[in-house]
Amino acid sequence: MRLELDILNIKDVQFAEKTTISDRVLYINRNELQKLLQQDKRLSKVDIELAHPGEKCRILQVSDVIEPRSKTSGDGEDFPGALGKQGTVGEGNTCVLRGTAVVISNQSRSRDITASDMGEDAMGEIIDMSGPAAEVSPYGKTHNVVVLPYPTDEAGLDEYKIALKIAGLKTAIYLAQAGKDLKPDETEVYDLPPLTEVAKSMEGLPKVAYIFQVYCTSFPAMAGEPILYGDNIRRLVPTIIHPNEVLDGAIVNPYHNIRGCETYVIQNHPVIKELYRRHGEELCFVGVIITVSQYTEPERERTVAIAAKLAKSILGADGVIITKASGGAPDIDVAQAAQRCEEIGVKAVLIMYDVASGSGLEPMSIIFNLPGARAIVNTGNEWLTLILPPVERVIGTPVTLPSGISSNGELIKALNWLAGALDQEGRSKIISVRY
Amino acid sequence: MGAGFRVVHYLNQFFGGIGGEEKASAEPQVKDGWVGPGKAIQDTLKSRGEVVATVICGDNYFAERTEEATEEILRLLTPCRPDVVIAGPAFDAGRYGFACGQVCKAVQDELGIPAVTGMYEENPGVDLYRKDVYIVKTAGSARGMIEAISPMVNIACKLVAKEKIGKPAEEGYLTRGIIVNEPIDKSAAERAVSMVLAKIRDEPFEPELESPKFERVKPAVPIRDLASAKIALVTDGGLVPKGNPDKMESHKSTRFASINIKGLNALSAEDFEAYHIGYETAFVNQDPNRLVPVDVMRDLEKEGMIGKLHETCYATAGVSTSLENAKNIGQGIAEQLKAEGVTGAILTST
Numbered sequence: 001m002r003l004e005l006d007i008l009n010i011k012d013v014q015f016a017e018k019t020t021i022s023d024r025v026l027y028i029n030r031n032e033l034q035k036l037l038q039q040d041k042r043l044s045k046v047d048i049e050l051a052h053p054g055e056k057c058r059i060l061q062v063s064d065v066i067e068p069r070s071k072t073s074g075d076g077e078d079f080p081g082a083l084g085k086q087g088t089v090g091e092g093n094t095c096v097l098r099g100t101a102v103v104i105s106n107q108s109r110s111r112d113i114t115a116s117d118m119g120e121d122a123m124g125e126i127i128d129m130s131g132p133a134a135e136v137s138p139y140g141k142t143h144n145v146v147v148l149p150y151p152t153d154e155a156g157l158d159e160y161k162i163a164l165k166i167a168g169l170k171t172a173i174y175l176a177q178a179g180k181d182l183k184p185d186e187t188e189v190y191d192l193p194p195l196t197e198v199a200k201s202m203e204g205l206p207k208v209a210y211i212f213q214v215y216c217t218s219f220p221a222m223a224g225e226p227i228l229y230g231d232n233i234r235r236l237v238p239t240i241i242h243p244n245e246v247l248d249g250a251i252v253n254p255y256h257n258i259r260g261c262e263t264y265v266i267q268n269h270p271v272i273k274e275l276y277r278r279h280g281e282e283l284c285f286v287g288v289i290i291t292v293s294q295y296t297e298p299e300r301e302r303t304v305a306i307a308a309k310l311a312k313s314i315l316g317a318d319g320v321i322i323t324k325a326s327g328g329a330p331d332i333d334v335a336q337a338a339q340r341c342e343e344i345g346v347k348a349v350l351i352m353y354d355v356a357s358g359s360g361l362e363p364m365s366i367i368f369n370l371p372g373a374r375a376i377v378n379t380g381n382e383w384l385t386l387i388l389p390p391v392e393r394v395i396g397t398p399v400t401l402p403s404g405i406s407s408n409g410e411l412i413k414a415l416n417w418l419a420g421a422l423d424q425e426g427r428s429k430i431i432s433v434r435y
Numbered sequence: 436m437g438a439g440f441r442v443v444h445y446l447n448q449f450f451g452g453i454g455g456e457e458k459a460s461a462e463p464q465v466k467d468g469w470v471g472p473g474k475a476i477q478d479t480l481k482s483r484g485e486v487v488a489t490v491i492c493g494d495n496y497f498a499e500r501t502e503e504a505t506e507e508i509l510r511l512l513t514p515c516r517p518d519v520v521i522a523g524p525a526f527d528a529g530r531y532g533f534a535c536g537q538v539c540k541a542v543q544d545e546l547g548i549p550a551v552t553g554m555y556e557e558n559p560g561v562d563l564y565r566k567d568v569y570i571v572k573t574a575g576s577a578r579g580m581i582e583a584i585s586p587m588v589n590i591a592c593k594l595v596a597k598e599k600i601g602k603p604a605e606e607g608y609l610t611r612g613i614i615v616n617e618p619i620d621k622s623a624a625e626r627a628v629s630m631v632l633a634k635i636r637d638e639p640f641e642p643e644l645e646s647p648k649f650e651r652v653k654p655a656v657p658i659r660d661l662a663s664a665k666i667a668l669v670t671d672g673g674l675v676p677k678g679n680p681d682k683m684e685s686h687k688s689t690r691f692a693s694i695n696i697k698g699l700n701a702l703s704a705e706d707f708e709a710y711h712i713g714y715e716t717a718f719v720n721q722d723p724n725r726l727v728p729v730d731v732m733r734d735l736e737k738e739g740m741i742g743k744l745h746e747t748c749y750a751t752a753g754v755s756t757s758l759e760n761a762k763n764i765g766q767g768i769a770e771q772l773k774a775e776g777v778t779g780a781i782l783t784s785t
Contacts, residue, residue, distance in 0.1 A: 114709075114715075114716045114717055114720065115673075115685040115709075115710045115711060115712050115716060116685075116711060116712050116713065116714060116715055116716045116717075118712075119712060120685075120686075120712075206632060206635040206636075208628070208631060208632075208635075218713065218714040218715065219714065219715045220715055256715065270622060270623070270624035271624045271627065271628075273624070274622070274624040274625055274627075274628050275628060278628060282632060283628070283632060295714075318635045319631040319632070319634060319635045320631070321624075321627050321628065321631055327713060328713060328754065328755070329713075329714075347631055347634035347635050348631075348634075349627050349630045349631040349634065350627075351623050351624070351627050352644070354614070354644055355755050356614060356755075356757070357687050357755040357756070357757050358756075358757020358758060358759050358760060359566075359612045359757065359759065360610065360611075360612040360613055360614040361565070361566075361610065361611075361612035362647070362757060362758040362759065363645045363646070363647045363648070364647055364757065364758050365644040365645060366644050366645075366646060366647070367647070368646065369646040369647060369648070369649055370646075373646075374642050374646060375630055375631070375634055375640060375642055376642050376643055376644045377623050377626045377627040377630060377643050378623070378643040378644045379623045380616045381614050381616055382755075383687070383755065384614065384615070384616050415616070425624070426622055426623040426624025426625075426627060427622060427623070427624065428622065428623055429618055429619050429620065429621070429622050429623075430616045430617065430618055430619065431616070431617055431619045431623075431643060432614060432615070432616055432643075432644075433602060433614070433615050433616075433617050434602070434603070434610055434612070434613065434614055434615075435600070435602060435603065435610065435611055435613040435614075435615065
């Protein structure tokens with residue numbers, strides 16, 4: 001399959017009378033977009049705000065970030081299954097508005113939100129457009145179109161959470177369609193033939209596959225939540241997917257997987273891009289396996305065994321990279337998957353963040369000790385904090401904590417709560433070190 | 436630096452050449468230049484620095500009047516104008532390790548002068564001072580003197596030059612427990628692919644996170660007579676009375692709650708909920724018995740399968756809780772269970 005991402009490097013985003021792109025400025029007809037999104041009966045209204053790099057602006061309650069993209073040729077719909085029509089993606093041309101991002105801000109009624117949903121406090125995940133948080137997150141550097149949907153009184157919480165995601169996806173497509181007839185600034189090509197041909201002329205190269213854990217069932221996907229081609233894959237048996245499908249909208253980041261992964265990261269998947277980069281030179285990229293972390297037995301053992309077997313006996317991998325969804329329970333799955341792979345002759349490397357929160361004297365960066373799961377790359381410590389300076393503007397629902405700290409003031413926040421600061425898919429260029 | 440920097444060396448009575456254990460009450464004193472192992476320091480330093488003086492103190496003297504001894508030692512070394520203080524190495528000697536650590540810390544805190552020492556990993560001085568002072572990892576006895584001196588001098592030079600001290604394994608000191616997120620030029624994805632290629636080619640690689648060492652815990656003796664046993668329910672699923680009046684943590688827990696379930700046949704969603712960020716708590720909020728099965732335990736109590744359900748349920752949250760806190764929480768709960776005559780506990784968690 002050959003996928004061409006036609007990139008337009010957008011330098012600014014503004015509201016205007018007509019949605020169009022001119023001189024690489026994205027102009028948005030706010031009313032038109034709002035009307036489009038407000039068609040969703042689960043929503044009472046949708047606000048749209050813009051946030052630019054360098055502004056003293058803070059976005060609260062971030063629920064997902066999506067790169068504006070739309071298919072301009074090839075077989076698929078955009079985000080097929082998630083938005084109704086089925087299909088597959090990963091081929092042909094897709095227009096990409098680089099330098100911009102759709103940020104979804106969760107405006108549900110706070111009384112329904114559980115601790116597990118909220119995170120540390122009612123501010124939720126945060127994006128700062130300037131200052132130390134902006135430096136560590138890609139979303140502090142993109143022109144952000146912030147979508148703030150509000151639920152109707154009748155909409156249930158789960159219904160709203162899905163409507164939230166759909167609003168973000170629709171916005172991403174709507175914006176990208178403004179670029180569909182423009183000549184791209186650059187094109188990224190992703191071309192990988194089927195398994196029967198991929199190793200041709202690469203017989204001497206090591207075969208490497210990627211095992212992508214999409215989410216963990218300790219936060220079960222909601223009924224109707226669109227994750228893989230619109231399905232909530234709660235009972236997913238590990239399966240093979242073409243890397244281009246991951247890059248082109250087959251997978252939407254699950255609602256509960258916000259800590260450490262956004263749809264934006266999946267669209268620009270760092271491990272997939274890196275394997276492509278070295279394909280044909282140092283390795284042969286043989287494919288991608290997707291899994292869901294299961295928190296019960298025998299589901300976990302079954303998932304681990306099947307994923308390892310797919311890597312070895314179907315993809316013929318000599319080695320795998322394994323990544324995990326956010327949280328602690330998924331660590332066990334990926335550690336066991338690595339162990340199983342090693343046992344059957346497939347070398348395994350894990351990518352994860354450092355969860356140590358106490359004194360660094362305890363080696364508690366990870367919670368497992370398996371001989372086959374020792375090759376680990378770390379993406380930073382999630383609990384180290386940054387001091388975020390006060391801001392002049394807040395997008396989302398302002399919050400004042402019982403301590404008196406308010407969301408527009410100076411905040412001390414762990415990287416875990418800053419959208420984009422930490423990801424477990426390999427993007428980040430920070431590493432946790434002990435002295 | 437022309438003449439090189441000035442070093443003051445701290446030694447105990449033995450290495451200072453005053454005597455053995457019988458001289459352990461020797462008062463603090465100062466001698467010009469190097470003494471005993473100070474020669475190895477000077478030889479390693481070469482022209483970079485000079486051991487201008489050596490302060491010697493008996494280990495017992497120091498241990499018995501620590502504050503006084505510390506002040507005296509500071510008074511003795513101040514006029515020597517050291518740029519850095521090197522203490523020991525103390526190897527496995529406990530009192531000596533304590534003195535070295537304390538002297539180094541005092542020199543840093545009170546005089547603003549950098550310091551470095553050396554100890555065997557199991558020296559009790561290590562746990563006391565590793566967070567505050569660079570402690571080079573040494574052998575268990577003075578047979579390891581030569582190997583200890585070089586890293587100690589190396590760190591001393593870097594401290595004087597205000598150069599960055601590298602990682603523990605590189606520089607030879609015991610980890611101080613500081614965790615830092617540092618920028619790195621290659622992304623994690625790039626490093627991971629390189630690591631898997633190295634593994635495939637059977638080449639060495641450097642894991643970036645270390646596995647913990649789990650202790651083997653001997654299980655308790657099984658309960659012989661369940662029908663007369665008192666069983667308690669314990670959870671790390673974050674059970675709290677509704678509204679979380681005790682403000683229990685939802686993650687990085689430091690304590691546990693003792694929840695009264697006396698007389699309750701089941702947990703009601705009106706009175707209890709889960710406060711925990713590590714799993715979807717909505718299902719527990721709908722029916723808390725899904726997390727802490729009081730309802731089932733009462734049935735078993737009525738049937739006579741167990742003797743009694745303990746009237747207190749112990750709860751905490753977990754989620755990135757540090758090992759130290761987890762140990763304290765576990766021990767705290769265990770003590771309470773024992774005091775209450777509980778013979779078995781069922782841990783339900785997420």
